[in-house]
Amino acid sequence: MSKKQDIMAATLDLIHEEGLQSVTFSKIFKKANVGSGTIYNYFSNKEEIVNAVYKEARMHMGEHLLQGYDPFASLYERFKCLQLNRLTFGILYPKEFLFIDNFSFSPYISPELRNMDDLHNSREVILSLIVEGQKQGIIKEMDSHLCHQLIHGIISSILKGYYVEKYPLNETQIQQILEASWKSILV
Amino acid sequence: MSKKQDIMAATLDLIHEEGLQSVTFSKIFKKANVGSGTIYNYFSNKEEIVNAVYKEARMHMGEHLLQGYDPFASLYERFKCLQLNRLTFGILYPKEFLFIDNFSFSPYISPELRNMDDLHNSREVILSLIVEGQKQGIIKEMDSHLCHQLIHGIISSILKGYYVEKYPLNETQIQQILEASWKSILV
Amino acid sequence: MSKKQDIMAATLDLIHEEGLQSVTFSKIFKKANVGSGTIYNYFSNKEEIVNAVYKEARMHMGEHLLQGYDPFASLYERFKCLQLNRLTFGILYPKEFLFIDNFSFSPYISPELRNMDDLHNSREVILSLIVEGQKQGIIKEMDSHLCHQLIHGIISSILKGYYVEKYPLNETQIQQILEASWKSILV
Amino acid sequence: MSKKQDIMAATLDLIHEEGLQSVTFSKIFKKANVGSGTIYNYFSNKEEIVNAVYKEARMHMGEHLLQGYDPFASLYERFKCLQLNRLTFGILYPKEFLFIDNFSFSPYISPELRNMDDLHNSREVILSLIVEGQKQGIIKEMDSHLCHQLIHGIISSILKGYYVEKYPLNETQIQQILEASWKSILV
DNA sequence: TATGAATGAGGGTTCATTCAT
DNA sequence: TATGAATGAACCCTCATTCAT
Numbered sequence: 001m002s003k004k005q006d007i008m009a010a011t012l013d014l015i016h017e018e019g020l021q022s023v024t025f026s027k028i029f030k031k032a033n034v035g036s037g038t039i040y041n042y043f044s045n046k047e048e049i050v051n052a053v054y055k056e057a058r059m060h061m062g063e064h065l066l067q068g069y070d071p072f073a074s075l076y077e078r079f080k081c082l083q084l085n086r087l088t089f090g091i092l093y094p095k096e097f098l099f100i101d102n103f104s105f106s107p108y109i110s111p112e113l114r115n116m117d118d119l120h121n122s123r124e125v126i127l128s129l130i131v132e133g134q135k136q137g138i139i140k141e142m143d144s145h146l147c148h149q150l151i152h153g154i155i156s157s158i159l160k161g162y163y164v165e166k167y168p169l170n171e172t173q174i175q176q177i178l179e180a181s182w183k184s185i186l187v
Numbered sequence: 188m189s190k191k192q193d194i195m196a197a198t199l200d201l202i203h204e205e206g207l208q209s210v211t212f213s214k215i216f217k218k219a220n221v222g223s224g225t226i227y228n229y230f231s232n233k234e235e236i237v238n239a240v241y242k243e244a245r246m247h248m249g250e251h252l253l254q255g256y257d258p259f260a261s262l263y264e265r266f267k268c269l270q271l272n273r274l275t276f277g278i279l280y281p282k283e284f285l286f287i288d289n290f291s292f293s294p295y296i297s298p299e300l301r302n303m304d305d306l307h308n309s310r311e312v313i314l315s316l317i318v319e320g321q322k323q324g325i326i327k328e329m330d331s332h333l334c335h336q337l338i339h340g341i342i343s344s345i346l347k348g349y350y351v352e353k354y355p356l357n358e359t360q361i362q363q364i365l366e367a368s369w370k371s372i373l374v
Numbered sequence: 375m376s377k378k379q380d381i382m383a384a385t386l387d388l389i390h391e392e393g394l395q396s397v398t399f400s401k402i403f404k405k406a407n408v409g410s411g412t413i414y415n416y417f418s419n420k421e422e423i424v425n426a427v428y429k430e431a432r433m434h435m436g437e438h439l440l441q442g443y444d445p446f447a448s449l450y451e452r453f454k455c456l457q458l459n460r461l462t463f464g465i466l467y468p469k470e471f472l473f474i475d476n477f478s479f480s481p482y483i484s485p486e487l488r489n490m491d492d493l494h495n496s497r498e499v500i501l502s503l504i505v506e507g508q509k510q511g512i513i514k515e516m517d518s519h520l521c522h523q524l525i526h527g528i529i530s531s532i533l534k535g536y537y538v539e540k541y542p543l544n545e546t547q548i549q550q551i552l553e554a555s556w557k558s559i560l561v
Numbered sequence: 562m563s564k565k566q567d568i569m570a571a572t573l574d575l576i577h578e579e580g581l582q583s584v585t586f587s588k589i590f591k592k593a594n595v596g597s598g599t600i601y602n603y604f605s606n607k608e609e610i611v612n613a614v615y616k617e618a619r620m621h622m623g624e625h626l627l628q629g630y631d632p633f634a635s636l637y638e639r640f641k642c643l644q645l646n647r648l649t650f651g652i653l654y655p656k657e658f659l660f661i662d663n664f665s666f667s668p669y670i671s672p673e674l675r676n677m678d679d680l681h682n683s684r685e686v687i688l689s690l691i692v693e694g695q696k697q698g699i700i701k702e703m704d705s706h707l708c709h710q711l712i713h714g715i716i717s718s719i720l721k722g723y724y725v726e727k728y729p730l731n732e733t734q735i736q737q738i739l740e741a742s743w744k745s746i747l748v
Numbered sequence: 749t750a751t752g753a754a755t756g757a758g759g760g761t762t763c764a765t766t767c768a769t
Numbered sequence: 770t771a772t773g774a775a776t777g778a779a780c781c782c783t784c785a786t787t788c789a790t
Contacts, residue, residue, distance in 0.1 A: 018294055036761085036776075036778090037777065046760070098292070105351060142360070143354045145353045149345055149347070150344065150345060153340050153347075154337055157336050160336070163292065167330045177333075183371050211784060213785090222750055222751035224786085377753085377754080393582075395582030395583075399782080400781095408754080408755085409754055409756055410756060410781095411757095411783075411784080414782070415753060479659075479721050480580050516737045520719065520727075524741055526718060527719060531710050532707065541706050547707060551711070557744050557747065558741040598767080602771075
């Protein structure tokens with residue numbers, strides 16, 4: 001692994017373990033096993049590291065969200081695929097997921113970065129799926145961004161409860177969540 | 188207003204404006220118009236201030252959640268009341284709401300504090316409402332904490348989108364959200 | 375002595391002993407016997423300290439230059455007074471003198487500071503003395519600033535040689551220098 | 562041009578532009594277009610570069626000072642030649658001149674280097690010229706080093722005023738300066 | 749109780765120097 | 770010889786905390 005990746009991985013770990021506000025350079029150096037000056041060959045300050053980590057996490061998530069997505073499957077199947085992918089990503093990569101979730105609405109992340117396009121533009125896929133469902137009279141008429149936020153928010157919230165071990169997430173629960181989010185937006 | 192309250196209000200403002208990681212004592216002093224030593228008459232360090240602000244915000248929210256709650260109304264009415272109260276609190280007090288939401292699952296807040304009882308124990312009210320609905324066969328059988336997190340998460344997520352002005356929240360949207368969250372947990 | 379004065383005195387000493395380029399904050403703190411943060415109660419960065427020291431040294435010199443100056447004395451007497459005062463200042467306060475001399479033409483000092491008015495505006499006194507002498511046909515016609523620089527430069531140069539102990543400066547030498555600088559600008 | 566010369570030229574430029582205290586290796590590397598390690602093939606640290614630049618500038622100046630010097634010309638002619646050469650050097654090579662002038666009396670330059678013999682030993686030429694003039698009763702009796710410093714100082718000072726554009730230096734001014742410096746040391 | 753000058757540990761960052769290529 | 774990524778000591782500066790007033 002390259003030094004740059006070492007630094008980013010260490011930063012993500014630290015944010016997850018202690019929170020952004022207590023991430024210091026010396027902690028990053030120690031965790032990444034690099035000299036203190038090395039970081040400045042790759043980043044010009046701390047904010048740049050955090051932004052880079054955020055960007056990478058978003059790219060990583062963007063990839064996952066469309067895994068196994070079949071554009072010709074039924075509306076319901078496609079919906080379930082997207083929601084399951086998001087949930088699975090959160091289960092597999094809690095550090096990335098929490099970091100994205102926490103900082104997407106924080107003043108630390110620049111608005112440009114917050115609104116960056118995901119890889120393969122997964123947001124557009126979801127939004128057009130919603131619009132398609134509304135045209136077919138399956139999904140309730142409402143602001144598509146509101147609808148998107150709604151189903152997205154269910155997954156986020158469920159994952160956060162899971163992370164603090166409020167409940168397990170096995171096959172049963174996962175099915176319940178997917179159904180719940182589907183039902184919430186039906187007419 | 189007392190000095191202590193000045194300090195807490197300034198802290199909450201700063202967290203909202205710049206994020207916890209960039210809140211410093213000198214910023215708090217300036218915003219609260221107190222001398223730098225004054226704080227130590229009330230708090231022994233920064234974490235204590237943040238915890239106190241968190242606690243107060245939770246108390247404040249706890250009050251709101253049960254406003255106008257009628258234990259003898261129908262299940263649906265009671266559900267809507269609780270959800271609407273949460274949504275309204277978020278609309279009226281964005282700083283408090285966001286602070287609670289961001290730090291409830293952050294390592295900065297101690298687990299004891301995270302699990303503190305709300306004023307009037309609003310959490311218990313919601314959980315028992317869920318259990319009651321499940322017994323009556325209205326609400327789908329699932330882990331009650333999962334169910335709680337689900338309907339709670341919808342409100343949180345919707346509010347965050349509203350804060351960054353993804354969409355407006357007027358009467359129409361609010362009704363859609365309440366319905367969506369209700370439908371999501373029906374059998 | 376106040377902390378601020380301690381810091382400025384230590385800075386001047388260090389500049390004299392090691393040169394500006396090797397003056398560091400930690401050296402200043404140690405020499406001035408103050409905590410490392412104390413400086414920021416008085417100055418916002420290192421350049422500000424150096425500028426303040428420069429300004430103070432200029433003020434100090436400005437005072438000396440006009441000591442015992444009698445505006446009604448003869449042209450020659452007035453000239454000798456000014457030149458002697460400059461020379462005496464350099465002998466009594468080598469640190470101030472050298473610092474002013476070295477940095478008056480260095481990029482480190484801002485042009486505004488370099489062109490600051492001395493206390494009592496000693497520069498104007500000298501320039502008008504030159505012009506007066508030229509009108510009377512005693513001093514040779516030439517650009518008054520050139521003439522000023524000429525007599526000023528003799529003193530500076532002589533002092534620098536004295537500082538590195540090229541020669542002593544007692545009564546005999548001093549009289550030779552005053553005469554030399556006077557003769558250099560006669561018609 | 563060789564890499565070594567590139568490095569020295571870049572160093573001199575930077576000293577002139579920003580002052581010694583802000584010359585860093587990375588600035589030298591960039592300006593000289595060499596890799597950061599290359600310097601260590603020629604110099605073992607920064608002081609060595611500065612000393613080398615100083616030495617070279619002194620050599621360069623030493624050459625100029627005796628240009629067109631005729632040992633059989635009259636005392637006055639020889640004096641004027643030496644003074645004019647110094648002045649001309651300063652006009653043609655301001656960077657070298659200022660660097661020499663600033664650092665000749667600074668703690669940064671070692672005393673051995675400060676007292677180095679110029680090429681062709683121009684200092685001895687001037688000193689013996691002074692002694693000769695004193696023996697002939699033309700030049701005033703005084704310490705020969707003091708006298709040397711006096712006429713040298715006039716040129717230095719005049720040049721510094723010229724560099725900051727206090728006045729022009731054309732034929733008229735130059736003649737005035739040569740005369741002034743000559744008159745200053747006559748009996 | 750309220751203050752703010754003083755503090756120094758530790759923050760982010762720079763920079764001379766090394767060394768594998 | 771020439772390079773530049775890597776290094777860590779030392780830099781400037783911030784900031785939570787203390788204490789005399």
